Amino acid sequence: MHIGLIGLGRMGGNMRDRIRNAGHEVTGYDQNQEISDVATVPDLVAALPQAQRIVWVMVPAGEITDSVVTQVAAQLHAGDIIIDGGNSKFSDDTRRAAELAERGIGYVDAGVSGGVWGRENGYGLMVGGPDDTIATLMPIFDALRPEGPAEEGFVHAGPVGAGHYAKMVHNGIEYGVMQAYAEGYEILAARDDLIDDVGAIFTAWQRGTVVRSWLLELLVKALNEDPDLDEIRGFVADSGEGRWTVQEAVERAVPAPVISAALFARFDSRQDDSPAMKAVAALRQQFGGHATKAAADG
Amino acid sequence: MHIGLIGLGRMGGNMRDRIRNAGHEVTGYDQNQEISDVATVPDLVAALPQAQRIVWVMVPAGEITDSVVTQVAAQLHAGDIIIDGGNSKFSDDTRRAAELAERGIGYVDAGVSGGVWGRENGYGLMVGGPDDTIATLMPIFDALRPEGPAEEGFVHAGPVGAGHYAKMVHNGIEYGVMQAYAEGYEILAARDDLIDDVGAIFTAWQRGTVVRSWLLELLVKALNEDPDLDEIRGFVADSGEGRWTVQEAVERAVPAPVISAALFARFDSRQDDSPAMKAVAALRQQFGGHATKAAADG
Amino acid sequence: MHIGLIGLGRMGGNMRDRIRNAGHEVTGYDQNQEISDVATVPDLVAALPQAQRIVWVMVPAGEITDSVVTQVAAQLHAGDIIIDGGNSKFSDDTRRAAELAERGIGYVDAGVSGGVWGRENGYGLMVGGPDDTIATLMPIFDALRPEGPAEEGFVHAGPVGAGHYAKMVHNGIEYGVMQAYAEGYEILAARDDLIDDVGAIFTAWQRGTVVRSWLLELLVKALNEDPDLDEIRGFVADSGEGRWTVQEAVERAVPAPVISAALFARFDSRQDDSPAMKAVAALRQQFGGHATKAAADG
C-alpha cells in the first residue's frame, strides 16, 4: 500500500518509519523541508496511486487541521480518503466528514496513542468511520498497531467522530491516572523522616502490585534519571482532550470529579499567582485582620 | 460579673472591650505588658472574686492553649471555671475537661466567630459544656453575642467539645463559601473582553440576589480598596479547623468534596513548586517527549 | 412606562406585580390563559405604546426562548426593544442581538436573581446591552431591583451577553455556597452523639458569624419546618448555569474545583446507580475477590 502522510513531527515522523518498516510505501510532507519527502502538498498527492489517494493528516488539532484538510481535499477527487490522526475534537470530525462527503471524499478519524514509544511498541488506535473505508485502511492500521491480537491495540469505535471521542476519553483517564500517581509521590516525599527513598518504592510497585502500569514504569524511569525531580518544574500544559472530556461529562451529566481535579491541577500549575486565592486572602484580611503577603513580596 | 481574660490579641482585646461595654468587669492578661491589666497570670487570678474565679483563655490553639490552661488551673480551686475560646480541636476539650474535673474545676469550650468586627457587631458563639456551668456564664455570653434574639447568635451545642466541633464545621463551611466566591471572581476576571468591572458585579450582588452574604460584602469592600487585588498575593494560610473538618468527614464517611477542594486550594497557594506537578511534567516528558520547564527557568 | 411581559410563572408573575406596584403598566401574556392579560402575543404587542414597544421575555432558557423571541420580533419594528430575562446562555445573546439588530430591534439580556422572594425584596439584576437601550429601560430596572443604593442591586455588566454571563457565574457561586453549607450540615448530623440539635447551630450562625448569609437563613427556615429533612429527598436538579460556569472555566483555564464539585454532587444525586461505581466495584471484585452487591439486591 502507498499512502501520503502530512506532518512529520514527533508522532508523524515515527509513524512514517513504522509504516515503512511494515513494507508499505509512505510519501511524507512537512513544512520542514529537511525531513519532507516532497516539496508541496500537491506534490504529495501527485506521488500517490491515482486510483485511490489516501492521505493521513498528522498535525496539531484545531485550525491547522482544518486548513490542512481543506488544502489536501482541494487536490483529491471522489473515492479518495483523508484520515485525521491528530487530536481533533470529535465534533469537528462530523462537520469535516459531511463537507468531504459532498465531494465523495471519504473521511476517517483516528485517535493515536503511544507517544514517542509508538515507533517501537506500536500505537494504540481508535478509529471512527464507515465500515468499508475502515476496511480499505486496515493494512495501514495493522502496520501501526502493536504486535499481538488486533483487538487489543485497535478498535473501530463507531461512525465518524467515535475514534477521536474514544481518544479524548483515553486522555481524560490519562490525566486522572497521572495525577493519582503524582499525589502519591508527593505524599511519600513529604515523609522523608519515614520513607528512605521514594524512587525505590515506585520501582518496587512495578511487579505484583495492583497499581502496576506503563505510566508507573515511566515514572520509575524519570525518578531514576532525576531522583528528586530537581531538574523539572511543576508546570504542566494541557492539549485539549482533558478539557473536552470534562466539558462532555458536564454536558452529559456524568460526575467526573477525578478527571476534572486532574485538569484543574494543571491549570493551577501554570499560574504565577491565582486570582481566586488573591480573593480568599483578601477576604481573610477583611474579616480577621489576617496578614497577607504583598504582591511585591514575590 | 468579673472575669479574667488571658490573651489580648486581635480577638481577645476586642472581646475585653465588648464585655466591659456591657457593664462587666474584666481583668486581662497578655504577654505584651503594654496591653495587659496585670503583670502575671497569678496576679490575674488574685484579682478575681475569690468565691468563684472565671477565666476565659483566648490564645491560639494547640500546645499554647494546653500550657496556658495548665498554668491557670494551677491557681484555681474546685468550683472555678475555665473557658477555652480559641480554635482548639474538639477532641482536646474532652481530655482537658476530664483533667480539670479531677480537681473540681469546670470547663467550657467556646467557638467564637466574627473576626475583628465582633467588637462592634458581637460574636457568634457556639459553646459546649454542662448546663449549670453554661448557665453561670450566660451574662458573659450575652455580652459577647450580637444584638437580637439570643438563639440567632448563641448556641449551647452539646457537652464539652460540641462548641469547638460546631466552630470547626463553621470554619470548614467558611472555607468552601470563600472559595466559591473566589472561583466566581476568577471566572469573571478572565473575561475582561465582556465584563466591564468585576467589582461592580460583586457590588450589585449585595441586594436581592441568592448569593448575598456578609462575606460577599467584605469582598466588595476589598475590591473597592484594591479593584484588581494587585496589592495582595494569592497565598492563603489555614489554621487547623479546615483540616480537622476534612479529617472528621473522612472519619465519618461523609463526602466533603467542596470543603476539601477549598482546603487543597489553600495548600496549593502556598507551594512555590508542586512535587505532584513535577511528577506529572516528568511523565509527560517520558511518554510524549513534551518539553518541560527546567527548574532554573523559574 | 408600559411594557409587555411574556411568561407569568413563578418569576414572571411576581415581576408583573412588582413593576405594577411601582406605578408602571404591564401587559402580561402566558400560555395559561387564566393568568394572562391578553389572548395572544400579537394582542400583547398591539396593547403596547406604538412609539416604542418594550417586551420582556421571561420564559425558561433554551429553544423556548428562541422561539418566543422570534415570535415577538415578528410583531415588532425598528426601535422596539426585547429583553430576555430568562437564564439563557450568554453566547445565545450575541447571536440573538445580531439577528434583531438587522431589523433595528434592540436587545438586552438581563440576569434576574431572587427567586420567589423577589416580589417583596426586589430582584438582583445584571444586564448587558448598549448604554442607550439600558438607559431607556432604567425605570423598569428601578422598579424590579431592591430598595437601597441602585448599584447594590443592579449592574450594567457590559455589552450584550454580559448580563447573562454575570448571572451564570452568580449561579455557579450559588452552587458552591449551597454545597458548602450542605456538607457542613451532613458532618454535624453525623455526630448526633455530640451535637444536640443541628438546626439550633445553623440558627445560631445567623448573627455575628463569618458564614451568615441569606442562604443560611433559608436553611434555618427549612430546618425549622422539617428538622431532619425527613420529608425531602436528596435529589437535586440543575438548570444549566452551573454547567456553563464549569465549561467556561475549563475553556478559560480557570481552576474551579469547588463549583465543579458542587455540580457533580447534583449529578450524583440524580443517579439511581452509578455506572462509574459499578466499574470500581467490578475492579475490586476482579483483583481482590471483594464481594459486590448484585444489582438485584437493590
Place this chain on the structure above:
Amino acid sequence: MHIGLIGLGRMGGNMRDRIRNAGHEVTGYDQNQEISDVATVPDLVAALPQAQRIVWVMVPAGEITDSVVTQVAAQLHAGDIIIDGGNSKFSDDTRRAAELAERGIGYVDAGVSGGVWGRENGYGLMVGGPDDTIATLMPIFDALRPEGPAEEGFVHAGPVGAGHYAKMVHNGIEYGVMQAYAEGYEILAARDDLIDDVGAIFTAWQRGTVVRSWLLELLVKALNEDPDLDEIRGFVADSGEGRWTVQEAVERAVPAPVISAALFARFDSRQDDSPAMKAVAALRQQFGGHATKAAADG
C-alpha cells in the same frame, strides 16, 4: 525456613501456598478449623523451630490485629519475630514495635499487594523494620514477591511503619486510578449513540496506549464477563487506607484532590440518600419554589 502464618483467608491462604511452593515450611492457623493446620495459636507457636519463631499475622486491620499480635506475643520470647502483613495503620506499627521491643521480640510491618492473583503472580511487598530483622526474613519475602528483579517487586521502605505507609499510599493511588478509569467508562457509556461497544474500546487500550495497566486488563475481564455491568451494583466499600491517605495528606498540607475525590465517590456510593443533597434540595425549594422529591417517592 519454617514460619507460622495466622489468618488463612483470601490473602493468607494463597500466601501459604506460594511460600510452600518455594520450598519453605508453613504452619497455618485460622479460626476456620477446616483450613487450619493447627487447633490453636499456642499449637502453632509450639510447631515452629524453637531457636527463633517467626509468625506472620495476616488478619484484617484494626482491633483484630492488635488482639492477635498480643495473643501471639504471649507465646514468644526474645529474638522471635512478628510480621504484620495486614492493612494496619502505620502509626499502629510504631506503638506495637515499641511494646514488643520491651520483651525483645522483633516486629516488621509488611504491605502486601496483589489480591487473589498474588498466589500465581507473586505479591508486591513493601516492608518496614530494622535491617537485620529484614535480612532474616528475606527468604520468605523472596518466596512471596513476583519473579524478576527483586527491587521491582520488593522494597525495604524504611523503619517500622514505612511498609504500611507505602502500602497506604499505594492504595490511595489505586483509588484514584480506578476512579479515573471508572469515570472514563461512564462518559463512554453515556454516548451509546456514538460508541458502538465500550468494552471493545477498553480492550483496545491494552496495547500501545498510554493508559495500559493491570487494572485496565482487569476491567476488560470484568466487561467481558458482564458487558454492561448489569449484574453488579455501584456500591463500593473502603478499607481504611484510602481514608488514612487523605488524612495524612491533610496533615502534611499536601493537596490530594484526586485521591480524596475517589474516596468521596465511594462514600457517596454507599448512601441511600445524601443528607447534604437533602439540604441543597431544601434550599432550592426555599428560594426558588423548586419542586423537590418527597422522601416517600423513593
